[in-house]
Amino acid sequence: MHLTKYILLYLSCLIILPSQSFANPPPAYEGRRLYVSYCQLCHGTEGKGDGALAKSMQINPADLTTTVRSRSDTILTKIITGNGKQTITGRDRHNILSEAMPEWKDIFNDKQVKALIAYLRFLGSAKHELMGDPKVGYNLYQQYCQVCHGVEGDGDGIMTQLMGIMPMDHTNPNETNSLNNHELEKSILDGKGKFMPAWRHILSQSDVEALISYIRLLSH
Ligand code: HEC
Ligand code: HEC
Structure with a gap:
């Protein structure tokens, strides 16, 4: 007896409750998750280039909060994946081409690279800390x-x-x-x-x- 009552109650709840839609999280949200795992060791929690590994590196990890502002998405994609890096031209070519920044190749898919870039853009323009x-x-x-x-x-x-x-x-x-x-x-x-x-x-x-x-x- 009791059981059927509970089942009926459960079913009526299912019918009455409006179905909730969930948003896809914004790209920078996913980007932050990846950044915290893969990048902060060198670039630091807030992207300032002061991660735990930075002190023992010969080349300073870039302060991403300033450098990314002048970089296009295409260039950032090349820097992160390493794919096509050789074709980067211009003033900072020698910096970007050093071996100190790991080439992530296909560790990240296109969507993840875009998410990382969205988070880098956030770091470059954020006025308030997380x-x-x-x-x-x-x-x-x-x-x-x-x-x-x-x-x-x-x-x-x-x-x-x-x-x-x-x-x-x-x-x-x-x-x-x-x-x-x-x-x-x-x-x-x-x-x-x-x-x-x-x-x-x-x-x-x-x-x-x-x-x-x-x-x-x-x-x-
Ligand atoms: C092992 C340390 C290390 C890790 C991990 C690392 N980086 Fe770097 N990164 C560097 C160093 C060092 C440089 C500077 C290279 C240079 O100046 O020649 C750099 C440079 C860069 C630049 C170029 C900055 C500019 O001049 O515009 C970007 C963008 C960048 N890293 C993004 C990332 C992202 C995104 C991740 C995580 C997916 C990451 N890095 C992980 C060490 C690291
Ligand atoms: C019942 C509707 C309602 C709910 C639920 C609600 N908000 Fe709001 N919220 C508003 C309205 C309306 C305003 C604009 C108030 C004004 O300026 O008169 C507002 C304003 C705000 C503001 C101030 C800046 C702005 O957006 O105008 C923040 C921050 C905010 N809400 C965050 C939240 C968060 C976080 C939650 C969930 C924990 C939440 N709200 C839930 C209706 C709601």
Whole structure:
């Protein structure tokens, strides 16, 4: 008897609950994951060229936060994979061609190389540091925030139809960069305007930091 009751309850839940769609994480998010595993040993956590192995290297790992700005995606792809590196021309040719930077060849597929480049672009333009684990942030965002802020984070969640206003586009770096980490933290903990809920009693401090990191990566 009891069992059938539970099964019925379970089935009715399945029918009532709206199906949740999950966004593909932004490229810079995947890029960061790869960067942390493959690159930070030399280039350092924030890309400044000060990784643990840097001290014992004869050639300094580049400070990616500045060098990548002047490099096209094509050049960066050649540098990372090593494929076609010989055809790079111009002023810094001798630097890029040194053997100190490993050639990753086909360790990364095209999508992963693009993701790495997106993260390098983030490092080159980031105005605010990443505070928490974006992976945790990604899961929380899908769970709690996308109903209003949108699956992709661009502010068109399903609840905006009820509210009649759209929150800021979290995928636009000009908009998100205008708020520092502390300001984002305050909006999340205490809420904002008429409709942004306060999450203080639902999320922990580290949850909020993780969400901020995810929001930062969303724009790349
Ligand atoms: C073993 C240490 C090491 C690792 C690991 C490493 N690099 Fe490098 N990388 C270097 C060094 C050293 C240079 C500078 C080469 C030079 O100046 O001749 C460099 C240069 C670069 C440059 C060129 C910078 C410029 O001048 O524009 C890029 C881009 C780059 N690395 C990206 C990466 C990425 C992405 C990863 C991870 C997939 C990675 N590196 C992993 C050591 C490393
Ligand atoms: C019920 C809808 C709703 C939910 C759920 C929601 N937000 Fe918001 N949020 C808003 C609205 C609306 C604004 C704009 C507030 C204003 O400026 O009046 C906003 C504003 C913000 C802001 C300030 C900057 C901006 O985007 O305008 C941040 C940061 C933010 N939300 C993050 C989050 C995070 C993180 C979550 C999930 C933990 C979340 N929000 C969940 C509706 C929501």
